[in-house]
Amino acid sequence: MTVLDLAAAGAVGVPEVGGKAASLARLLRAGFAVPHGFVIPAGVYRQAAVALGLDRPSAGRPEEARRRLLAIDLPAAVIEGVGRAVDDLLEGAGSEYVAVRSSAVGEDGAGASAGAAGGMAVLVQRFVDAEVSGVMFTGDPTVIEGSWGVGELLVSGRVAPDSWRTDDSGILARRAGRKITRSDRRDGRLVTGPVAAAEQAAWCLADSRVQSLHVVGRKVSSVLGGARDIEWVLADGTT
Incomplete structure (x- = not known):
């Protein structure tokens, strides 16, 4: 599971899609005018963290953890899944731009990403040119x-x-x-x-x-x- 349609994200739960995406999914299904999008679940982050040995709580160095995470190559399945999701999202949208937002699994998403593998989901939505x-x-x-x-x-x-x-x-x-x-x-x-x-x-x-x-x-x-x-x-x- 590398990419989830936003409308389906609420059924997966906060531990995978984060609080922001889960709430927006509920509102979208309830008929509110929420820009369509997709979610890269926190499991993608957790897999990368485990591979780097960053899956255990630590009082260590968050900047070092961040540097190591940014330096790795994403799995091909993630790249392909995100590429397809972006193409589908922009089809008929009238714009080639998206908004990329964090969706924290816990209250303190930044703190979680620096230590344990709680992780952060990523929310991608159609960009709205607001008046x-x-x-x-x-x-x-x-x-x-x-x-x-x-x-x-x-x-x-x-x-x-x-x-x-x-x-x-x-x-x-x-x-x-x-x-x-x-x-x-x-x-x-x-x-x-x-x-x-x-x-x-x-x-x-x-x-x-x-x-x-x-x-x-x-x-x-x-x-x-x-x-x-x-x-x-x-x-x-x-x-």
Whole structure:
């Protein structure tokens, strides 16, 4: 098992696909607008770690373990499986780009990869050229944050987003951000540039969109069984 379709990943379980991929698989099967993708399960990592003698907990040197892992050749079956999966994923997608994301098996994926063979799954999804990106924390109240372009600047804390607090009655409070830069895909790479003055002064989401995101957040929380941190994008007029 070298590659799993994302829709099937939830049935395999967190120990193989990680928490992020398992949750997205559940949402995809429930009908949410999740970009399609595939997962390289953590077993691929564990096999490599065992072969290098990195399968036992150690207080040793994580950078050395990382260097040794990066230096090995991937098995031909993994290369072939990933190649086929990428071809299938991009067929009819209208874009040749993908997003590659980690999906940790444990809370501390980085720590696990440095010592024992708990490992890390890899999630590959269709890349979405976002008009607006953001995060949503579905507590009580819900907090929604957003900014222009692809979300790399927001999640890294390099841009101050617009923010809203919502509950089932509507928008409770709002705070304008300082949206002076944005990232967008240009010629196969993410390029950071200035935001036009008119967009700096404008809210990145209309109130109706904020309220619809709140409803989506509530539904996600219901499916996954509790409050969640959610990454979202607005592209082609759809979140």
